[in-house]
Amino acid sequence: MNKQESIYMNIHQDIIDRCKSGEQKAQFQLYKLYYKAMYNTCLRIVNDSLEAEDIMQESFLKAFEKINFYKGEVSFGAWLKRIVINHSLDELRKRRLNTNSIEDSVYEIKEETYEDLEEIEVKADEIRDEILKLPEGYRIVVSLYLIEGYDHDEIGKILKVSSSTSRSQFARGKKKLIEGLKKKEIKKIN
Numbered sequence: 001m002n003k004q005e006s007i008y009m010n011i012h013q014d015i016i017d018r019c020k021s022g023e024q025k026a027q028f029q030l031y032k033l034y035y036k037a038m039y040n041t042c043l044r045i046v047n048d049s050l051e052a053e054d055i056m057q058e059s060f061l062k063a064f065e066k067i068n069f070y071k072g073e074v075s076f077g078a079w080l081k082r083i084v085i086n087h088s089l090d091e092l093r094k095r096r097l098n099t100n101s102i103e104d105s106v107y108e109i110k111e112e113t114y115e116d117l118e119e120i121e122v123k124a125d126e127i128r129d130e131i132l133k134l135p136e137g138y139r140i141v142v143s144l145y146l147i148e149g150y151d152h153d154e155i156g157k158i159l160k161v162s163s164s165t166s167r168s169q170f171a172r173g174k175k176k177l178i179e180g181l182k183k184k185e186i187k188k189i190n
Helices: 013-020 024-046 049-065 076-095 124-133 136-147 152-159 163-189
Strands: none
Touching: 013 024, 024 049, 024 076, 024 124, 024 136, 049 076, 076 136, 076 152, 124 136, 124 163, 136 152, 136 163, 152 163
């Protein structure tokens, strides 16, 4: 394999290649394959269904414009997700819902132990709903770490903060998430 060839072999490589040649039918096929996952990624970050839909659509347009830059070093889905996450974060920055930046709210976190979520009987949609209730900074880091699978170094680069800031935001977000889930559990019991 020479350096020009794709390092990562995509199962939909034929569709990607057709998109690179500008075929609209192939673009629609690719969109149908990835739109649900990309919409959910947007929604977890911006916490607004209409805005998530807009961002997802714009992200696909950006991806199709830049598809010739996709070199196959990662899966196409991972490449597209990175575009979606970056665009979602850019839109949040434009909105400036929180005037405090994530970096401004750094506190020293002491080592604490949290009960496992397994001790609380919850469904996946309840966890998702509780994540969406978290303050923006926590919600983004918790979503990127738990759901999208990024590590704290990667999250730091994406959000332009230190990895220790990502860790502290995650720890506080996780604590609030667990507290919210426990409250739901108590309400179920009573």
